[in-house]
Amino acid sequence: MADKRDYYEVLGIQRGAAADEIKRAYRQLARKFHPDVNKDPDAESRFKEVSEAYEVLSDDRKRQMYDQFGHAGPRGAGGAGVEGFPFGDIGDLFESFFGGATSGRRGPQRGSDLRLRLELTFEEAVFGVDREVQLPRSESCLICGGSGAEPGKQPVRCTKCGGSGEVRRVQQSIFGQFVNVTPCDRCRGEGQIVEHRCKECSGRGRVERVRAIQVPVPPGVDDGTEMRMPGQGEGGDKGGPNGDLYVVFQVKPHPVLKRDGFDLVYELPLNVAQAALGAEVTVPTLEGDEVLTVPPGTQHGRVLRVREKGVPKLQRSGITAGRGDFRTVVRVEVPKQLTSRQRELLEELAASFEGREHAPAAAAAGPAVARPDNPNGRVSSNRRDKKRNKKGFFDKVKEAVGLDDDGEGADG
Numbered sequence: 001m002a003d004k005r006d007y008y009e010v011l012g013i014q015r016g017a018a019a020d021e022i023k024r025a026y027r028q029l030a031r032k033f034h035p036d037v038n039k040d041p042d043a044e045s046r047f048k049e050v051s052e053a054y055e056v057l058s059d060d061r062k063r064q065m066y067d068q069f070g071h072a073g074p075r076g077a078g079g080a081g082v083e084g085f086p087f088g089d090i091g092d093l094f095e096s097f098f099g100g101a102t103s104g105r106r107g108p109q110r111g112s113d114l115r116l117r118l119e120l121t122f123e124e125a126v127f128g129v130d131r132e133v134q135l136p137r138s139e140s141c142l143i144c145g146g147s148g149a150e151p152g153k154q155p156v157r158c159t160k161c162g163g164s165g166e167v168r169r170v171q172q173s174i175f176g177q178f179v180n181v182t183p184c185d186r187c188r189g190e191g192q193i194v195e196h197r198c199k200e201c202s203g204r205g206r207v208e209r210v211r212a213i214q215v216p217v218p219p220g221v222d223d224g225t226e227m228r229m230p231g232q233g234e235g236g237d238k239g240g241p242n243g244d245l246y247v248v249f250q251v252k253p254h255p256v257l258k259r260d261g262f263d264l265v266y267e268l269p270l271n272v273a274q275a276a277l278g279a280e281v282t283v284p285t286l287e288g289d290e291v292l293t294v295p296p297g298t299q300h301g302r303v304l305r306v307r308e309k310g311v312p313k314l315q316r317s318g319i320t321a322g323r324g325d326f327r328t329v330v331r332v333e334v335p336k337q338l339t340s341r342q343r344e345l346l347e348e349l350a351a352s353f354e355g356r357e358h359a360p361a362a363a364a365a366g367p368a369v370a371r372p373d374n375p376n377g378r379v380s381s382n383r384r385d386k387k388r389n390k391k392g393f394f395d396k397v398k399e400a401v402g403l404d405d406d407g408e409g410a411d412g
């Protein structure tokens with residue numbers, strides 16, 4: 001579905017193209033790619049593609065659906081699609097663009113599925129919300145029960161086709177002679193004719209309605225989550241069941257929080273001094289600010305976890321079970337510009353590291369790895385702990401305050 005080409009593009013026409021323009025484009029392309037005349041290996045798939053585009057764009061209602069919902073909309077509309085069309089029956093297909101309808105007599109049919117995009121804020125997706133949407137859809141006419149006949153009157157059998165809905169005839173075409181089975185044009189393939197039309201639906205048996213639908217968005221949905229609402233799609237034909245409505249959620253990003261599964265992730269910027277000395281910080285959970293204690297000697301990338309302050313864990317059933325965590329990821333920021341006072345202090349700090357280059361903590365890091373004197377320089381990897389593969393200035397700050405803690409998972 002995803003890599004399907006746009007139907008207008010397939011036919012090489014503008015979005016607003018008139019019906020005869022669509023027909024013309026289709027005839028031209030269908031002739032060009034017809035597998036009987038075009039032996040190119042791609043011809044058959046192009047032919048199918050063109051036929052499918054035409055099937056949708058030549059039908060006002062399907063075209064409207066397609067314009068509104070894209071490829072997901074008209075899928076299944078009106079029953080059999082072009083996919084898997086047997087090429088032995090090419091006459092039928094051609095008849096469809098020489099003027100006839102495509103379907104024979106039809107019994108009860110399930111209504112089409114509909115797809116609706118629903119935009120949610122980050123918070124709505126996490127906590128759930130009840131939303132009302134206006135959904136245009138085609139429904140079975142309640143007055144005539146979908147028959148198209150005025151209540152009390154019955155449709156009568158079509159005299160042209162004898163009620164079969166089909167007309168057989170021999171036809172000459174550019175590809176030779178065919179016995180064509182085409183839908184009866186008098187009854188439009190229905191096999192019966194409504195003489196007294198229902199006033200509500202003008203005999204079509206269907207009415208277009210815009211319905212207000214309540215969409216109960218459960219807590220925990222994410223961007224792209226799809227929810228099926230059974231029976232909320234289009235009405236069935238001739239007593240067939242309704243289609244389903246698929247609601248696809250589009251979640252707006254949060255300014256500072258991200259989702260990782262059911263966890264919420266917050267990046268906490270810390271300056272060098274806060275990381276080395278520890279600090280009290282405030283983090284924005286979705287239920288308000290929470291004060292966290294950053295322990296002294298906190299490393300870049302350390303995760304502070306607040307349990308059960310993440311996203312409710314939505315199950316397939318639509319019920320939630322527990323919640324994810326709120327993860328604060330520490331980002332230690334090196335100052336890019338220093339005041340003269342700060343420079344002074346840092347130089348003093350740097351000087352205090354002199355002679356501690358091979359202090360016991362550092363020596364334990366690895367056998368005789370030479371460490372550069374430049375405190376801001378790059379340093380070879382530390383084998384003792386893979387997480388700490390960059391050892392530099394902060395490690396020295398940490399060593400200066402006599403700490404060697406890089407544990408994870410402090411509680412808030």
Ligand SMILES: [Zn+2]
Nearest residue numbers: 141144198201
């Ligand atoms: Zn009606």
Ligand SMILES: [Zn+2]
Nearest residue numbers: 158161184187
């Ligand atoms: Zn007929």
